[in-house]
Amino acid sequence: MSKNEVTKWVITSAWPYVNAIPHLGNMIGSVLSSDVFARFCRLKGDEVVFVSGSDSHGTPVAVAAKQQNVPTKELAIKYHNIIKELFEKWQISYDNYTITHNPTHIDFVQKFYLDVQKNGYVFEKELETLYCENDKFFLPDRFVEGVCPHCGYENARGDQCDKCQKLLTPLELKKPRCAICGNTPVLRKTKHWYLDLPKLQDQLKNLINQNKIIPQNARQMCLNSLAEGIPERAITRDLEWGIPAPFEGADNKTIYVWFEAVLGYVSAVKEWADNIVKDEKKYDYFWKDPNTKTVFFIGKDNIIFHLIVFPGLLLAFNKDKSEGEKLTLPYNVSSTEFLMYENDKFSKSRGIGIWIDEALKIAPLDYWRFTLLYNRPETSDTSFLWSEFENNIKILNDNIGNFIHRTLTFIDKQFKGIIPKKLEYDDTDKKFIELVNSIGFEIGENISNFKLRKALRDIVNFGKEGNVYLNSKAPWHLIKKDKSAAGHVFNVCAQAVYAFGVLLSPFIPETAEKILSYLNIPTSNDLKWDTINENSIKEGQKIKKPEPLFQKLDINEIKNQLEEIKESKDKLGGKELVSYEEFKKLDIRVALIESVEKVPKADKLYKLSIALGDEKRTLVAGLAEQYKADELKGKKIVILANLEPRKLRGILSQGMLLAAVDGDIVSVLTPDKEIPSGAKIE
Ligand SMILES: [Zn+2]
Ligand SMILES: [Zn+2]
Structure with a gap:
């Protein structure tokens, strides 16, 4: 890392899918790591554009929207806004956090694929x-x-098995059923557009071999995958929710979400140039300069996609284009292993793990940022452990918090808050000063090589050295006989305090800002990494009265709070709160089952004829495996009466029966007193 080298960076983190709030594992996997790197590059004086966004198309959100009976776009944007706001609260310093459902992206993707088709890489x-x-x-x-x-x-599911994690295609599933209505689907012919990845095999192999930067494990993974041969992949889907495929004759087809979200890395910079900095040249300036370094922070499961499929797309697009028109190829990926939770997998349905919204309700932001980065799963899977969380914050406080607080309090009390004069260095001073002068370079080298965990641990060690220096000098004794000798020690320590303010700012920016504000240094864009040295803080500078930087964590108290948050969510099935007004819209009533018939060719379904007072209705219910027909006949049950009627197996079902479900046990709800059918539940 030479001081005068200004580099252009496009820094990105993996795009979270829009139907779930990220958990701590997602946060450290790509988002937080990329933020540290982007903040560091800016401090170094490099030119940075840092982008990501919500991956909003594809089937999961479309299925959820159909099931909740809301427009897909509405649901996608709702989740996008929640995620975006949470990333802001986590102080992720994106220049543009966007969504794939934005006009710039849609337009970009359509034009991109027309070029790829024109260049001969698409077939039907x-x-x-x-x-x-x-x-x-x-x-x-x-x-x-x-x-x-x-x-x-x-x-x-049609794309993957959640149990064995194997990737699937819908046709591989045995006993396939429609995720919306449960019916058995039929086979029909349809046309799709394919990306001719095999045609790019050799070029991609060269690309991987030539790239000396990517980590060894990623290179090996890619070479293995190329040796097996990369399959042709369908780029289109018969799906309404997505970016309309631009190919001639591809009406009603959309681009497969995997093949368009990845282009968001490019279009998000275009959108930033056009709409945020309002300087459209900035897009070419970053993406069309072969010297720009693009780096992708991802989980290990995404390596192939980023180092083979994405560059493949870029090569197909770049073909026959001149320099200055070509999009730059990936410079590097930084992939992490997985973070577990107490040696278990994060699982929303089992309530295992901590989600990024919950985390901020129970402990300060920088405690989370610190502990996640301190245990970043860089070379192997790691686990979030409560005991370690408690211990990490203790390490942070003992080594860094206390050193800074002792230094600043002493200057405040003994020197009226004025940085005292420096004297001649003795050998103890020289040893510590050498460290102060070199620490920025050393930490910077580690961050530049994506060793964020090592970098943070070295900052903690620097704190340890600070305390060793302070204790060996014992200025609290010195001051009794020689005030200027004590002052000298605190001048040296103040230089280290400044160093912490800069070194910590990519990792725990709120704390760094606090440290610098105690030294009366504004944290503006002018703050530079290479200002860390023995003379950063001048004699005579006034400081502010400091407050302790960190508090001891009461882990039991925090765990209780988390339990309470989770319980209140559980009561609502993990969903968001419903207002009383919304609840009042539900018309839930007692109904009498008058007759029960099996639905032909459907093992699980009954057709129920029911009475709601005088009104007769038909209901289709999946109870045939749990109840005999005559067990149900004459029973009073509870139904949701104002659900939009739905056709199941050709029968119009006018309402929904309510039942308690626990695994295979299904129990219909029934009033425990004599009550007429049609009675309202409230
Ligand atoms: Zn399986
Ligand atoms: Zn269906």
Whole structure:
């Protein structure tokens, strides 16, 4: 790292999918790590554009929206806004955090694929896919569920089995069913557009071999995958929610979400140039300069996609373009292993783990940033442990917090808050001063090499050395006979305090700002990494009265708070709070089952004829495996009466029966006193 070298960076973190709030594992995997790196590059004086956004298309959010009966776009934007706000609270310093459902991206993707097609990397192929005759649409990816062909899991999804993690295609599922209505889909012919990745095989191999920067494990993974041969991949889907495919004859097709979200790395910079800094040249300046370094912070499961599929797309787009028109190829990826929670997997459904919204309600931001980075899963999977969290904050306070507080309090009390004069250095001084002068370079080298965990641990060690220096000089004794000798020690310590203010600012920016404000140094864009040295703080400078930087964590108290937050969510099935007004819209009533018939060719379904007072209705309910028909006949049950009628197996179901479910046990709700049918539940 030479001092005069100004580098252009496009720094990115993986795009979170829009239907879930990230957990701590997602946070450290890409988001927080990229933020440290971006903040560091800015401090170094490099030119940085740091982007990411919400991945908003594809089937998961479309399925959720259909199930909740809300427009998909509305649901996607709602979650995007929640995630965006949380990232701001975590002080992630994006220059643009956008969403793939934005006009710049949509336009960019469509033009991009027309170029790729023009360059000869797209071909068409007809194939059979699953189609739901009831919902009247093709069922891509997660719109199909069924039995996993590998492990037999009953609820495997069309793109992946959640149990054995194997990637699947809808046609591989045994006993496939529509994720919306449960019907068995049929096969229908449809045409799709494919990316000819095999044509790029050799170029991609060269690219990986030539790149001396990417980590060894990532290189090996890519070379293995290339040796196996990369398959052609369908770029289109028969799905309404997505970016309309621009190819001729591809009406009603959209671009597969994997193939467009990744282009967000490019379009987000374009959107930033056009709409945020309002200087459209900035887009070419960053993305079309071969000297720009692009770096992608991702989880280890994303390596192939970023080092093979994404560069493949760029090569296909760049073909026959002149220098200055070509998009620059990936410079590096920084991938992390996985973070576990108390040696278990994060699981929303089992309530295992901490989500980034919950974390901020129970402990200060910088405590989380510190502990996640201090244990960053750089070379192997690591686990968030409560005991370690407590201990990490103690380490932070003992080594750094106390050193800074002791130094500043002493100057405040004994020297009226004025930085005292420096004298001649003795050997003890020289040893510590040498460290002060070199620490910025050393930490910077580690961050530049994506060793963020080592960098942070070295900052803590610097704190340890500070305390060793202070204790060996014992200025609290010195001051009794020689005030200027004590003052000298605190001048030296003040230089180290400044160093902490700069060194910590990529990692724990709120704390760094506090440290610098005690020294009366504004944290503006002028703050520079290379200002750390033995003369950073001048004699005579006035400081502010400091407050302790950190508090001891009461882990039991924090865990209790988290339990309470989770319990209040659990009561609502993990969903958000419903207002009383919203609840009042639900018309829940007692109904009498008058007759029960099996639905032909459907093992699980009954057709129920019910009475709501005088009104007669038909209901389709999946109870045939749990109840015999005559067990249900004459029973009073509870139904949601104002649910939009739905056709199931050709039968119009006018309402929904309510039942308690626990695994395989299903129990219909029934009033425990004599009450007429049609009575309202409130
Ligand atoms: Zn499986
Ligand atoms: Zn269906």
